[in-house]
Amino acid sequence: MYDPLVHPFPDRKQPDPDSYWLKVSENAPDDDGAIAGDMSVDVAIIGGGYTGLSAALSLARDHGIKAIVLEARSSAWGCSGRNGSFARISGGRVPWSSLVKTYGSDVARAYFQELKQGLDTVRELIATGDIACDKQPDGVYKVATFANHAQALQREEKLYNDVLRYPARYVDAGGLRGVHEGPESHGGLYLPDGFSLNPLKLARGLHRMARSHGARIFTNSPVTDWKTQGDTHRLVTPNGTVSVKRVIVATNGYTSSQLHARLSARVLPVHSQIIVTAPMSDAQVKASLPSGDCMFDTRGLLFYYRRLPDNRMLFGGRSAISGADAAAPRHRQYLYDAMTRKFPALAGIGIEHWWGGWVAVTQNSLPFCYQVPGLGNVFTAGGYAGSGVSFSIHLGTKLAMMAAGQRFETGASFLTREPTRYPLSQFLRLGQWMAYRWLHAKDAREARKAG
Numbered sequence: 001m002y003d004p005l006v007h008p009f010p011d012r013k014q015p016d017p018d019s020y021w022l023k024v025s026e027n028a029p030d031d032d033g034a035i036a037g038d039m040s041v042d043v044a045i046i047g048g049g050y051t052g053l054s055a056a057l058s059l060a061r062d063h064g065i066k067a068i069v070l071e072a073r074s075s076a077w078g079c080s081g082r083n084g085s086f087a088r089i090s091g092g093r094v095p096w097s098s099l100v101k102t103y104g105s106d107v108a109r110a111y112f113q114e115l116k117q118g119l120d121t122v123r124e125l126i127a128t129g130d131i132a133c134d135k136q137p138d139g140v141y142k143v144a145t146f147a148n149h150a151q152a153l154q155r156e157e158k159l160y161n162d163v164l165r166y167p168a169r170y171v172d173a174g175g176l177r178g179v180h181e182g183p184e185s186h187g188g189l190y191l192p193d194g195f196s197l198n199p200l201k202l203a204r205g206l207h208r209m210a211r212s213h214g215a216r217i218f219t220n221s222p223v224t225d226w227k228t229q230g231d232t233h234r235l236v237t238p239n240g241t242v243s244v245k246r247v248i249v250a251t252n253g254y255t256s257s258q259l260h261a262r263l264s265a266r267v268l269p270v271h272s273q274i275i276v277t278a279p280m281s282d283a284q285v286k287a288s289l290p291s292g293d294c295m296f297d298t299r300g301l302l303f304y305y306r307r308l309p310d311n312r313m314l315f316g317g318r319s320a321i322s323g324a325d326a327a328a329p330r331h332r333q334y335l336y337d338a339m340t341r342k343f344p345a346l347a348g349i350g351i352e353h354w355w356g357g358w359v360a361v362t363q364n365s366l367p368f369c370y371q372v373p374g375l376g377n378v379f380t381a382g383g384y385a386g387s388g389v390s391f392s393i394h395l396g397t398k399l400a401m402m403a404a405g406q407r408f409e410t411g412a413s414f415l416t417r418e419p420t421r422y423p424l425s426q427f428l429r430l431g432q433w434m435a436y437r438w439l440h441a442k443d444a445r446e447a448r449k450a451g
């Protein structure tokens with residue numbers, strides 16, 4: 001399997017994921033095929049996920065610039081076509097309390113507003129583009145796995161209310177009955193904004209909109225080499241070369257460490273996997289997730305899950321470390337065991353889909369959107385840490401703005417800084433393995449304490 005720390009780019013041998021979304025989505029939209037021959041363009045975008053497609057749409061629609069997208073495989077082949085489907089007020093993986101401590105309340109509030117705008121951007125896009133992506137009603141719960149996590153959720157409610165001025169609401173274990181069942185339901189934090197959808201249909205809607213405004217989307221066109229002379233970049237693909245003055249890099253967790261020296265080791269690609277069950281019986285629905293809201297838990301290595309419209313359970317989390325190891329059946333079993341521990345009524349249910357993808361985690365676990373220093377007109381965004389459905393689309397519009405010569409003004413000052421390079425990138429996987437061991441041990445300790 002493609003591993004960004006090992007391989008130079010996703011090549012044609014990389015298969016499509018065994019994803020539920022591919023099964024329930026209509027045929028892929030038309031695209032512009034593979035680059036053939038040499039061409040010169042104003043703006044080229046590397047990567048055809050939400051970030052790249054949103055930048056292409058915004059450039060064409062809002063700035064009159066008809067960019068091209070160079071996608072290694074097919075449109076939304078990366079995270080955007082295979083994610084857990086939650087569009088939330090989220091981006092990165094820093095608890096709000098830590099964010100306030102590090103950056104202060106004003107910056108934290110500005111960041112929250114930027115994220116909120118991200119969700120509004122997606123709502124508006126779905127409405128204006130008339131994108132049929134099976135959008136569900138709003139509602140998100142962060143659910144206390146162990147009884148002693150409930151207090152932390154109550155503190156978080158206060159922070160949301162007092163500092164972020166957002167009406168999050170703590171719901172006690174009794175209030176969760178009929179919403180989230182099972183032995184790991186010890187109260188929850190309810191966030192009124194955020195919804196699930198079919199992520200592949202959303203990406204394909206974005207793709208169609210971008211093309212209808214004049215963007216061109218070239219598939220099976222991996223950038224295999226990148227040369228810069230003066231202010232011109234030459235992006236080499238297997239069957240043609242693109243000369244361009246402005247480049248947007250939207251490869252996020254799929255960024256190979258070999259794409260460009262300046263970009264290398266700025267994000268750690270972290271593998272996230274999902275299983276989807278066979279349809280649940282009515283009794284199983286009632287005993288697991290009667291509500292269709294977006295759910296995630298409070299474990300150190302958290303699980304995210306939802307009931308799909310056809311009453312299957314989608315259940316995701318992190319376990320595999322490298323691409324070479326990602327297909328090992330024990331990772332599938334790990335998710336199955338976690339799901340049936342949470343919802344014993346699902347013991348024995350069949351698994352019909354199992355797939356994974358690479359999310360991008362920066363050293364400070366926060367996203368970025370900046371002009372790359374020393375490379376001229378090169379702009380990039382990413383680092384959503386597995387929480388990028390809405391924010392990647394939002395930052396795509398900011399990349400378009402920057403490539404069109406405007407500034408991205410934001411009170412969340414950290415967003416526009418180049419992420420620190422990971423030190424000793426050859427030891428990244430070892431560090432990650434040790435972090436997972438530590439988090440598993442912590443979760444196991446808490447489980448034992450909880451009895």
Ligand SMILES: Cc1cc2nc3c(=O)[nH]c(=O)nc-3n(C[C@H](O)[C@H](O)[C@H](O)COP(=O)(O)OP(=O)(O)OC[C@H]3O[C@@H](n4cnc5c(N)ncnc54)[C@H](O)[C@@H]3O)c2cc1C
Binds near residue numbers: 049223254382389
């Ligand atoms: C299993 C899983 C579950 C997730 N669940 C959620 C969720 O529920 N909610 C949420 O908010 N977020 C979730 N995410 C994260 C979210 O999907 C991403 O943050 C978002 O899709 C990022 O979009 P992107 O366009 O930046 O990157 P991607 O969609 O990953 O696109 C990058 C693209 O770049 C292409 N590429 C790479 N190298 C090259 C090259 N050299 N030349 C050309 N093209 C190249 C790749 O083929 C890829 O298509 C999840 C991710 C995964 C993997």
